[in-house]
Amino acid sequence: MAPSNTSIKLVRNIPSGSPTLKDFKVESVDAPTKSSLQPNQVLIRTLYLSCDPYFRGRLSGTRDSYVASFEPGKPIEGLGVGVVEASTSSKLSEGDLVTGGAFLWETRFVCADSAVTKVPSNTGISPANYLGVLGMPSFTAYVGLVSLCNPKAGETVLVSAASGAVGQMVVQLAKARGLRVVGAAGSDDKVDFIKSLGADVAFNYKTCGDLQDAVKKAAPEGIDIYFDNVGGEFLDVALKNMRPFGRIAACGMISQYNATPETAYQLKNIVNIVPKKVSIFGYIVTDYYSKPDYKKFIDEVSTKLKEGKVNYKLDEVVGLENAPQALLDLFEGKNFGKRVVKITDSNQRL
Amino acid sequence: MAPSNTSIKLVRNIPSGSPTLKDFKVESVDAPTKSSLQPNQVLIRTLYLSCDPYFRGRLSGTRDSYVASFEPGKPIEGLGVGVVEASTSSKLSEGDLVTGGAFLWETRFVCADSAVTKVPSNTGISPANYLGVLGMPSFTAYVGLVSLCNPKAGETVLVSAASGAVGQMVVQLAKARGLRVVGAAGSDDKVDFIKSLGADVAFNYKTCGDLQDAVKKAAPEGIDIYFDNVGGEFLDVALKNMRPFGRIAACGMISQYNATPETAYQLKNIVNIVPKKVSIFGYIVTDYYSKPDYKKFIDEVSTKLKEGKVNYKLDEVVGLENAPQALLDLFEGKNFGKRVVKITDSNQRL
Known part of the structure; x- marks a missing residue:
């Protein structure tokens, strides 16, 4: 049979x-x-x-x-x-x-x-x-944060969906590089998890009230890097809070994938990218497997895995x-x- | 006195x-x-x-x-x-x-x-x-097109306000590099001028009817580089027509500078930057005077001026x-x- x-x-x-x-x-x-x-x-x-x-x-x-x-x-x-x-x-x-x-x-x-x-x-x-941890979402985190946004110690990174497949690795890669990490997610459990990964600040975007107020409170000096997993309003608020020479990794916009033309979010703050000199990088991870970045990622994360330093x-x-x-x-x-x-x-x- | x-x-x-x-x-x-x-x-x-x-x-x-x-x-x-x-x-x-x-x-x-x-x-x-021609707007054109968007022969560039202080130099720098140039401006005189600079296609955005149709007709295969001088609807239409690995120089958004919160254009197509892997570069030219780009610009444009090859x-x-x-x-x-x-x-x- x-x-x-x-x-x-x-x-x-x-x-x-x-x-x-x-x-x-x-x-x-x-x-x-x-x-x-x-x-x-x-x-x-x-x-x-x-x-x-x-x-x-x-x-x-x-x-x-x-x-x-x-x-x-x-x-x-x-x-x-x-x-x-x-x-x-x-x-x-x-x-x-x-x-x-x-x-x-x-x-x-x-x-x-x-x-x-x-x-x-x-x-x-x-x-x-x-x-x-060694797969596509994790490498996606590496490409967006490390390869494209060139993070520097002391900078502030905001991560949306920070407990997700990609976000949780962004948080850890950023902390390992000496950044101040602000993470957002949609439940208190997720917020606790983000904090356990080392995020300096984490908040629940569903219960935080006004999102602009929450981001401003979490990063009063502004954001150097925004790692965007969600698009929509979150991206708009990030655009409003970017510091000069800020970078945005446009990894995904899941908040918009089921949107209809009627419900799609319309972005209001794109004009800020000129005076603030912000770069935005849309990317797809599959373009990076054949580049040196892939080996660097595997080396870094494998080592962390063996040392028990990645979650x-x-x-x-x-x-x-x-x-x-x-x-x-x-x-x-x-x-x-x-x-x-x-x-x-x-x-x-x- | x-x-x-x-x-x-x-x-x-x-x-x-x-x-x-x-x-x-x-x-x-x-x-x-x-x-x-x-x-x-x-x-x-x-x-x-x-x-x-x-x-x-x-x-x-x-x-x-x-x-x-x-x-x-x-x-x-x-x-x-x-x-x-x-x-x-x-x-x-x-x-x-x-x-x-x-x-x-x-x-x-x-x-x-x-x-x-x-x-x-x-x-x-x-x-x-x-x-x-040797001043700030002209160098602005150079930085956005050459330094940031890395143009390659055979690519298509769309330039808004293409007869303006910046745009007219973008057209000429792009043609000199073997790009296909599509220019837009707001009067038929300006359109004629853009064509006289060597643009392959030029159209009057005020009389072209639907802007998406006009861009699609001018660049049926899509846009590799959009040089944005105006923002607003034009940027949105460009976002819809970007080719994979497209680049956008966000030089200025004059259509939005006098906008109020009520009249500001709201962007609908930003989500395209992820699947199309588009990069957007906001910049201010004053950051580039101390970089090697400035000397390269002066050398290139001075030579063209002496040869009568720039308008x-x-x-x-x-x-x-x-x-x-x-x-x-x-x-x-x-x-x-x-x-x-x-x-x-x-x-x-x-």
Whole structure:
């Protein structure tokens, strides 16, 4: 009997507004078998899948983006970690731990051996870390803060969504460089977590009252670097509080991803960038894996990991069938830390 | 009898909205005399004064800016060119041509010798050029385009206010580097002028109909560099049309300088900078005079001037008493080229 194999498929594209559970379909499909492999392919059993804000763009159906949109009727795909169950590749063997950016949201799937990268197994750390502290969101933090904003000791950095997948690493990279760190997040638990990471000031943006007052209080002398994970009003307030020669890393604008033309936030303070000489850097992390920055990041964070000097919060949801809700929650800020889905399989063959 | 001496003074600060002639006072004052000079001072007769968009900030009364606001009851000051009529300085002599950023809007005034710089006289070119093709607006064009946006042959640059003090030099520096240049301005005469400078496409933003359609038609493949002199809707449309890895030089936002909180344009398309990986550089030219960029600029433009390969349009208004109106016109785009005021003095002593 073939093992159970669950597949999460997209029902329809959602150009704007908020996706719902009805936009996803949880199907039971035949599992791929070793005998079905073409040359240089691998059969992967999924261990962890990553839920990321950039998925919103991939749900939209637009062709005018930096990553292809998901197609209705086909499985969702994204970053993942899994174990090779069968291989016709000379480079990968059964039992290898692999990661890659085109994991299907299925219990098992087949892909070319070139689509995944082998990573160390049996290290005692959870494979989920390859989606977290050493993964894409963490490198995203490095590129935005270190590569683009060139932080200097004594400067003040403001981080929105500071407990999130990217933000928590921004806080730690900034503290390690001697910056004064102001973090914001959407619950008191998250605020406590940000403080535990070393942030000098942290506040709950949902309960702080007027956001301008909160930022002004947290950084009365102004902001040298704003690490923007949310866009919208937060970006506008940051623009108002930038110091001369300030830098903004435009990493993501999750507050706007589900906005419609009617509800989209309209920015009022962009004019400040001229007299304050502010630079704003939009970027996508995938452009930086082939640059020296990637090795520098891995070296720095690996060393910190070994020394126990880095803290990284994963928010684990269990069960592939719960992945759509896990993603929807992310768009509403209900995650606490980097959201991953752990795939359970009661019918493992290996 | 002392020579005539006119002084243009500010009546009141104008925090927002449009200044009017009533906000300025044209006074006849006693001219300074040689005998009143302290050591290391010069008495300057003003030849040309510069009207620049950044004056709007200096009229506002705000202390929170990169240049001090003008003070009610005191003369306006800014960039100018003049001739030394008397000197107690060992560095400057009678007859020297000088330029500087703190020229009073007076027929004659006294300042420290350190506040002005001697420039070549008797070169056959008008002293007004030190406010134009070799002056601050022209260097502003160089910094925004060359130093910050790193233009590459074959790229497309969009320039707003392309016939203005800065824009006309952006067009020429970009063409010299092999870019495709799209220029916009507010009259058909200006559009013809932009084309005469070598722009590949130029359009009248006041009569083009929908601005998005006009930009899309002029640059169907999108924009690599947007040189922003105006802000507001034009910036928003540019943001919508940026190509991947696009750069925006945020040089000035004159469309917004007289805006009130109620009339200020609200930006809708900032979210595009993340997927399109766009960088935006706010800057002020005065930060670049001490960098190698300044010498490179002077070398390049001087050479072009000698070879007759640069064209620069001055918009000359005659008479110090007309300077306030000349400035107000600038805020409404009524200038055509770099606006300067030529000071006439029927009572020259030298």
